[in-house]
Amino acid sequence: MxxxxxxxxxxxxxxxxxxxxxxxxxxxxxxxxxxxxxxxxxxxxxxxxxxxxxxxxxxxxxxxxxxxxxxxxxxxxxxxxxxxYFDCIFCFSVTMWIHLNYGDEGLKQFLISVSVQTNLVVIEPQPWKCYRSAVRRMKRSGGNFPKFGNLKMRELVSDIENIFLNECNFIRIEKGNPSTDWGRQILFFKKVS
Incomplete structure (x- = not known):
């Protein structure tokens, strides 16, 4: 950060x-x-x-x-x-933690809230394999993510895109190819005027 x-x-x-x-x-x-x-x-x-x-x-x-x-x-x-409102909101490496702690509805609520506060969003969703790693690490430390077993959204790039397109009145203006060492895509969304 x-x-x-x-x-x-x-x-x-x-x-x-x-x-x-x-x-x-x-x-x-x-x-x-x-x-x-x-x-x-x-x-x-x-x-x-x-x-x-x-x-x-x-x-x-x-x-x-x-x-x-x-x-x-x-x-x-x-x-x-x-x-x-903000000109742009950047969300890097946060969606998984919100999703694991607040569930599908929490992630949806987060995305809708962000969309109200800006006209442009740049977001980096973590892939499902990162979720499994985080859950394993948490279990090894004696904790857990109680919402994990109930998560329905597992194709995070398309799930996030669907929320922005269908519920937030945004359009995707760019979808970067995975170019980081972690293989994550960066998505760019703009509010429809």
Whole structure:
């Protein structure tokens, strides 16, 4: 999360098309007024992210359980930015954990909630083999994911796509080929105007 968020800020803030006095005069490249909110459930990860944050006035990290207490944090952040929604929401390596802990309905609720907060979503669903590995690791540590046995959604790329297309009024604008070491696809969805 730390490096990805910092690199994302650098990329967007220097490559986003902005209208500034610098650009209008043609004397140098402008820097976009970009603000990023990074959230995670893990407080240790948030502390590390805050300590490594090179852009403290534009990148904010918050420890939040999106499924139970994100509404106030997100509403307050958007209000501070004088915004009603995010330009884009990135969801990397989170869908499996939401799915395992909150079930099919929880994953669906998460996707619908995200779709209300933005016009563009970039999401990386974990494949089913990652679920089995996570369940094995949890069992070895003495825990379990009680919802795992009841999960009906198992073709995560197509299940997530169906929710965005059929329930959120989004269209898929890109589907990246698995290019990571983990073989995951990155999906891009845009709200239908």
């Amino acid at each position: 730390i490096n990805l968020t910092q690199e994302l800020y650098k990329f967007v803030s220097t490559n986003l098309s902005v209208t500034s006095s610098v650009e209008r005069t043609g004397k140098g490249k402008g820097v976009a007024d970009c603000h990023i909110l990074g959230i995670d459930l893990d407080p240790v990860l948030i502390v590390r992210a805050e300590e490594a944050n090179k852009f403290t006035s534009n990148v904010t990290y918050k420890c939040v359980n999106y499924m139970s207490d994100s509404e106030n944090t997100i509403s307050l952040y958007l209000k501070q930015q004088n915004r009603n």
